[in-house]
Amino acid sequence: MKDFVLAIDQGTTSSRAIVFDQTGGIRGMGQYEFAQHYPQSGWVEHEPEDIWQSVLAACRDALERAAVPAADIAAIGIANQRETVLLWDRITGQPVARAIVWQDRRTAPFCDKLRRKGHEKSFTRRTGLLVDPYFSGTKLRWLLDNVPGARARAERGELAFGTVDTFLIWRLTGGRVHATDATNASRTLMYNIATNDWDDTLLAVLGVPRVLLPEVKDCADDFGMTSPDILGAAIPIRGVAGDQQAATIGQACFAPGMMKATYGTGCFALINTGKKMVRSKNRLLTTIAYRLDGETTYALEGAIFVAGAAVQWLRDGLGIIGSAEQSGPLAEAADPSQSVYLVPAFVGLGAPWWDAEARAALFGMTRNTGPKELARAALESVAYQTADLLEAMRKDWRSDSETVLRVDGGMVASDWTMQFLADMLDAPVDRPAVLETTALGVAWLAGHRVGAWPGRDTFAANWLLDRQFTPQMGGKDRKKKFKGWRQAVKRVLS
Helix, strand or coil: CCCEEEEEEECCCEEEEEEECCCCCEEEEEEEECCCECCCCCCCEECHHHHHHHHHHHHHHHHHHHCCCHHHEEEEEEEECCCCEEEEECCCCCECCCEECCCCCCCHHHHHHHHHCCCHHHHHHHHCCCCCCCCHHHHHHHHHHHCCCHHHHHHCCCEEEECHHHHHHHHHCCCCCCEEEHHHHCCCCCEECCCCEECHHHHHHHCCCHHHCCEEECCECCCCECCHHHHCCCCEEEEEEEHHHHHHHHCCCCCCCCEEEEECCCEEEEEEEECCCCCCCCCCEEEEEEEECCEEEEEEEEEECCCHHHHHHHHHHHCCCCCHHHHHHHHHCCCCCCCCEEECCECEECCCCCECCCCCEEECCCCCCCHHHHHHHHHHHHHHHHHHHHHHHHHHCCCCCCCCEEEECHHHHCHHHHHHHHHHHCCCEEEECCCCHHHHHHHHHHHHHCCCCCCHHHHHHCCCEEEEECCCCCHHHHHHHHHHHHHHHHHHCC
């Protein structure tokens, strides 16, 4: 039996690959950043070739550092930035335009038009989503309408659409497989999460030809074999999930009521609702947590567009830190008497506000405000936004049991940030021993599918806690801080 699994974690700013052994231990890792393109205000794009080349380089580095030949890899799992849209030629495999990234807001006017025409209720009932530029469907329509000849070529069946997972599967298999999984499909505004199929009514509203769309499979399924010349051997691709659902699996949130939040470029919190589709009354999303053996498990999700991106702004935009790791100690040294709030609506506000036109703002600055206070405001904004999500989730998912949040992503390495998060949530925050939960989730999907990894219960039992952060802040201080946050948010809502 081959012991190793290769997990691809294709993110918004970088691509990573990790070789896991049978125990879930990391044997080797590769990571490459790639360029972000901002051609206009509110537009965010990636070069598809940059994505592809960064994934290849990361995979090859991971295999080399693990000293594991490709022939010894039992399977590949793929996790990906969700909602990002690619459109390519079925014959050549060449993209017809840059990828439109999930953060991109160019379709806000079209979304407004759909809402004015009364379509949002239909989209929400069928997909569990809201009509927002965040999701893939309106981005795809924009490409069809704005890339010369794209619509005519799409209708003739010459082009293929996919989110990043689909594009990678296509490239890895030499164009033999055009497929996605149910979690990624559920984020497109085109997939009916009750019938588990592309929805012809919504496709007609969006003007998207069905011939463009990939086959939708379970998260642990047969996604083809890699071409031997790409990594050095033909390797089965057997696990695929959008990055947030992959982290939910990696955090072993298999029981209804379990909740996780991933702090990467954005923050995405999911609570497992089991076989029941919970319809949110608080502008959260109803989505697919995972689909295994044809059985769908649902979740409620809250999406924050800017989390780690606020720290990147401190580094790249303001130049007040040299690395992300410096933000925590800088924030800890801030003047506690200053109440500075950053509402990081650089690309609008996500759940529960869903305001595409809102823009970032700083409140409460004085002449004494400096880098320390700005760093603290950036980190605190992540906790405040998470508190907004948890409040909405508690209203939709009523339970007598205490909420415990399992966290992952780059930001959770900061003890200061996690303690403030627990304080603002007034709930425990559990940080796992293995922080690479997104990659671990798809590694388990792939490894379990080929029989190299254990079943769900054993995998969940092996989840290990690194540290639990418990609330230390008094209720009066918590309410005062959160009141200030809500006042700041109110001022930026368009």
